[in-house]
Amino acid sequence: MREGVRIGFVPTMGALHEGHRALIRAARLRCAALVVSIFVNPTQFGPREDLAKYPRPIRQDRALCRKEGVDVCFEPTVEAMYPNGFQTMVTLPTIARRWEGEARPHHFSGVATVVTKLFGMVRPHLALFGQKDFQQSVVVRRLVQDLNLGVEIVVCPTVREADGLAMSSRNIYLSPDDRVRATTLYKSLQTGAEAIRNGVVDGEAVRSAMAQVVKKEPAITIDYLAVCDPTTLEPLPTVTGKVVLLGAVRIGPTRLIDNILVVAKQARRKF
Amino acid sequence: MREGVRIGFVPTMGALHEGHRALIRAARLRCAALVVSIFVNPTQFGPREDLAKYPRPIRQDRALCRKEGVDVCFEPTVEAMYPNGFQTMVTLPTIARRWEGEARPHHFSGVATVVTKLFGMVRPHLALFGQKDFQQSVVVRRLVQDLNLGVEIVVCPTVREADGLAMSSRNIYLSPDDRVRATTLYKSLQTGAEAIRNGVVDGEAVRSAMAQVVKKEPAITIDYLAVCDPTTLEPLPTVTGKVVLLGAVRIGPTRLIDNILVVAKQARRKF
Numbered sequence: 104m105r106e107g108v109r110i111g112f113v114p115t116m117g118a119l120h121e122g123h124r125a126l127i128r129a130a131r132l133r134c135a136a137l138v139v140s141i142f143v144n145p146t147q148f149g150p151r152e153d154l155a156k157y158p159r160p161i162r163q164d165r166a167l168c169r170k171e172g173v174d175v176c177f178e179p180t181v182e183a184m185y186p187n188g189f190q191t192m193v194t195l196p197t198i199a200r201r202w203e204g205e206a207r208p209h210h211f212s213g214v215a216t217v218v219t220k221l222f223g224m225v226r227p228h229l230a231l232f233g234q235k236d237f238q239q240s241v242v243v244r245r246l247v248q249d250l251n252l253g254v255e256i257v258v259c260p261t262v263r264e265a266d267g268l269a270m271s272s273r274n275i276y277l278s279p280d281d282r283v284r285a286t287t288l289y290k291s292l293q294t295g296a297e298a299i300r301n302g303v304v305d306g307e308a309v310r311s312a313m314a315q316v317v318k319k320e321p322a323i324t325i326d327y328l329a330v331c332d333p334t335t336l337e338p339l340p341t342v343t344g345k346v347v348l349l350g351a352v353r354i355g356p357t358r359l360i361d362n363i364l365v366v367a368k369q370a371r372r373k374f
Numbered sequence: 375m376r377e378g379v380r381i382g383f384v385p386t387m388g389a390l391h392e393g394h395r396a397l398i399r400a401a402r403l404r405c406a407a408l409v410v411s412i413f414v415n416p417t418q419f420g421p422r423e424d425l426a427k428y429p430r431p432i433r434q435d436r437a438l439c440r441k442e443g444v445d446v447c448f449e450p451t452v453e454a455m456y457p458n459g460f461q462t463m464v465t466l467p468t469i470a471r472r473w474e475g476e477a478r479p480h481h482f483s484g485v486a487t488v489v490t491k492l493f494g495m496v497r498p499h500l501a502l503f504g505q506k507d508f509q510q511s512v513v514v515r516r517l518v519q520d521l522n523l524g525v526e527i528v529v530c531p532t533v534r535e536a537d538g539l540a541m542s543s544r545n546i547y548l549s550p551d552d553r554v555r556a557t558t559l560y561k562s563l564q565t566g567a568e569a570i571r572n573g574v575v576d577g578e579a580v581r582s583a584m585a586q587v588v589k590k591e592p593a594i595t596i597d598y599l600a601v602c603d604p605t606t607l608e609p610l611p612t613v614t615g616k617v618v619l620l621g622a623v624r625i626g627p628t629r630l631i632d633n634i635l636v637v638a639k640q641a642r643r644k645f
Contacts, residue, residue: 191520223522249462251494
């Protein structure tokens with residue numbers, strides 16, 4: 104419980120990679136006690152999604168936690184989290200509507216509910232999330248503010264492979280060929296960021312520049328590419344101030360998401 | 375915050391009456407620190423309900439709190455509770471569907487959300503609710519369990535006027551004639567309880583006995599009368615064990631609710 108030492112918390116679905124390790128290390132530096140939860144939350148998966156085959160390398164995950172000095176590795180069961188009669192749902196209709204919410208209708212309601220529950224169980228002072236799931240981090244910040252959960256939220260930069268692909272537990276689903284193609288998403292976002300840094304202010308022009316990069320790769324389908332306000336996630340017709348470039352693509356059976364934060368040229372001049 | 379002393383919490387919408395005073399006294403006995411919130415929560419009122427005219431005798435309420443030794447009288451503003459951009463809602467689709475939820479579609483979502491927020495702000499060990507709003511107490515218990523809010527919920531018996539009418543801030547809406555008629559609801563519930571104590575086991579027979587009492591009073595319309603399981607609030611075809619009798623009626627422009635808990639005869643024999 105909250106009395107005494109400062110508690111840091113990294114909620115995960117396991118299959119821990121370098122991105123999680125960075126979150127754990129950032130938490131370790133900030134807190135006297137560190138809790139990592141490993142829970143593949145069924146309510147944030149859609150009926151046609153990969154719940155059953157989601158990787159669960161629990162021994163490796165525990166070893167990583169041990170090595171990184173995690174104090175508590177919290178592994179609740181589905182039955183403990185959602186016992187008979189469970190029914191309460193936490194929803195954020197506006198922020199959860201677009202982007203990932205469109206592709207995955209009940210996803211953020213599942214995320215918001217499980218995060219509220221885990222915060223209630225762990226009672227952390229601080230919780231850390233990866234920037235890779237950008238919309239999720241916006242949802243969690245809003246949730247914590249709206250429900251007065253009293254948890255400080257820290258969002259850590261996306262950790263990438265040498266070729267730029269954002270670390271994800273789902274990258275193991277990629278075939279060797281698709282793994283090579285997968286870097287296209289990050290290249291597309293970098294192209295958008297470069298356009299903004301070069302002074303392009305028309306949101307649609309930035310989006311179009313990003314789309315052109317992906318369209319060169321016929322094996323990839325665009326789910327969405329967007330130039331958005333990083334707090335509301337509404338698309339920006341005119342790029343100004345801090346901007347987030349969001350992307351989701353499909354490569355064969357696998358869906359990848361990524362994002363970059365950029366500060367537009369005019370705004371940077373002010374500093 | 376939760377460190378140190380045990381904190382008791384009585385959330386109210388103000389217009390405090392003897393029912394609230396009983397909750398405050400019950401809390402005072404159990405806790406070292408006592409918080410009463412006074413907040414007329416707009417999100418639990420429907421568009422055609424009495425939000426604007428709901429009584430707000432704030433000076434009298436503060437005086438009552440002072441007299442009863444309340445440590446903190448918490449009076450948040452609507453703007454502080456629901457600032458621009460607020461959007462998170464807490465819903466309990468199953469329990470909130472029936473009875474009051476049918477008459478007031480977004481009521482329990484408003485209640486669940488504001489209770490979650492108030493618990494986050496006050497961080498009580500213990501929170502007290504009146505049995506008069508029986509469905510609300512079931513919703514709050516379920517909410518606390520489902521979201522792991524870690525607050526002990528105590529439900530205190532309904533406080534009644536000398537003639538049996540359940541205390542309510544809305545009783546002041548009743549005309550003198552309607553005030554006399556209003557006791558019919560409690561009489562109806564007592565008739566149901568008496569039938570159960572006399573061994574009637576058919577739920578519909580009990581319900582019908584209650585309805586007959588109300589139908590003798592042509593100025594009163596039945597909204598619902600029901601014989602239910604006190605945990606799920608599902609209607610019971612056969613009365614067994616602990617039962618709640620729920621009632622809601624309309625007298626002119628005013629809507630009244632009340633309930634009685636009964637233990638059925640067969641179940642009592644077991645003790």
